[in-house]
Amino acid sequence: DAKTTQPNSMESNEEEPVHLPCNHSTISGTDYIHWYRQLPSQGPEYVIHGLTSNVNNRMASLAIAEDRKSSTLILHRATLRDAAVYYCILRDGLNYGGSQGNLIFGKGTKLSVKP
Amino acid sequence: NAGVMQNPRHLVRRRGQEARLRCSPMKGHSHVYWYRQLPEEGLKFMVYLQKENIIDESGMPKERFSAEFPKEGPSILRIQQVVRGDSAAYFCASSPGGGGYEQYFGPGTRLTVT
Numbered sequence: 001d002a003k004t005t006q007p008n009s010m011e012s013n014e015e016e017p018v019h020l021p022c023n024h025s026t027i028s029g030t031d032y033i034h035w036y037r038q039l040p041s042q043g044p045e046y047v048i049h050g051l052t053s054n055v056n057n058r059m060a061s062l063a064i065a066e067d068r069k070s071s072t073l074i075l076h077r078a079t080l081r082d083a084a085v086y087y088c089i090l091r092d093g094l095n096y097g098g099s100q101g102n103l104i105f106g107k108g109t110k111l112s113v114k115p
Numbered sequence: 116n117a118g119v120m121q122n123p124r125h126l127v128r129r130r131g132q133e134a135r136l137r138c139s140p141m142k143g144h145s146h147v148y149w150y151r152q153l154p155e156e157g158l159k160f161m162v163y164l165q166k167e168n169i170i171d172e173s174g175m176p177k178e179r180f181s182a183e184f185p186k187e188g189p190s191i192l193r194i195q196q197v198v199r200g201d202s203a204a205y206f207c208a209s210s211p212g213g214g215g216y217e218q219y220f221g222p223g224t225r226l227t228v229t
Binding site: 032034043046049091092093101105106107 | 119146163174206214215219
């Protein structure tokens with residue numbers, strides 16, 4: 001899996017939007033961009049993933065740059081419960097259903113949300 | 116639909132004892148992954164299993180650690196002769212398939228070696 005770069009930490013105010021950036025300049029054409037988050041003292045939680053087009057789900061939106069070298073996870077209205085470490089992970093689409101299934105976690109971005 | 120279950124949630128062992136960590140995947144999932152998170156560090160992959168098969172154990176320490184996922188019952192991560200450096204949170208994840216499928220994590224087992 002290719003490498004990603006994220007800021008170590010970010011702060012947000014409650015009920016404001018949060019944009020969490022991720023750089024992946026060496027992404028290959030078949031790599032999917034996945035986001036997971038880990039709340040304090042809990043296991044990681046899948047958030048969203050995409051390939052080329054922007055994606056929305058009930059938790060967040062994923063905006064992918066046209067050249068795919070970067071992406072942004074968007075939390076539309078941060079709540080205190082969104083305080084977590086957010087991980088941006090690339091996964092090879094050619095390996096879908098294959099034998100290399102593990103996630104490679106970097107240091108992620110620690111998001112703090114102020115009331 | 117129950118999520119991934121892990122037990123025990125907390126486990127205390129003395130140096131030299133054995134630790135057994137259990138993971139029951141989500142219903143319908145036959146792929147299980149184990150990860151370890153040392154204090155103040157990131158999550159590291161340990162092993163990937165399907166029913167009765169180890170698919171990838173490239174992250175497992177060469178000695179004292181073993182894992183299984185039998186045809187019936189939970190997946191087991193076994194650590195023999197534990198040492199203080201084994202103190203960590205151990206997370207299990209399951210998915211409906213290998214490769215790029217989303218993984219669903221359990222709450223973890225926090226192992227403390229005294």
